[in-house]
Amino acid sequence: GAVVSQHPSWVICKSGTSVKIECRSLDFQATTMFWYRQFPKQSLMLMATSNEGSKATYEQGVEKDKFLINHASLTLSTLTVTSAHPEDSSFYICSASDGPSNQPQHFGDGTRLSIL
């Protein structure tokens, strides 16, 4: 149980385009979803926290207009990288939780984003 599906797993696109990444909880209701960013050989950095039906809470230094997050249902959150540029190239990972902080977050398999 507790499967999180992230799509697409790899996307390559031209500079200036917008890219949408989906994160779905397949067998549970995710009251909270998180988006992380991981640069090569580095750690995961929390970008934002989203609760179903509410506006996302962004971490300091993360541009909310660049990284649009929508959590419209208990099973789906989306991250849209708007007007993407090469510096936005990274590995993006979502996680989902159906309980309080002592419960482990369930991670998606990540999306490798490459902007040419």
Next chain:
Amino acid sequence: AQTVTQSQPEMSVQEAETVTLSCTYDTSESNYYLFWYKQPPSRQMILVIRQEAYKQQNATENRFSVNFQKAAKSFSLKISDSQLGDTAMYFCAFTEYSGGGADGLTFGKGTHLIIQP
């Protein structure tokens, strides 16, 4: 703000040996949770073990155990009888207890563990 420090960028041991990965953290909170996650080359994040700060007993999951020293703010991971499949990046992670829903994780920089045959 919380910080998590992993001082060992890379470690290498022989198969079947025991290895300990270190992790220290800094927080002003009294109630929080600590985790170790494994990230193999596939980059999938896999939960290895977790510890609630209010529990004095160290968590154990089969070959994996932790040494949680709350006063020292230390949370090391011991892997016994290491196996080739244990080769991966290991991240120590922290989250505070906010009394409501889940909070985001703060990760250390990771330790690349290599198990040699």
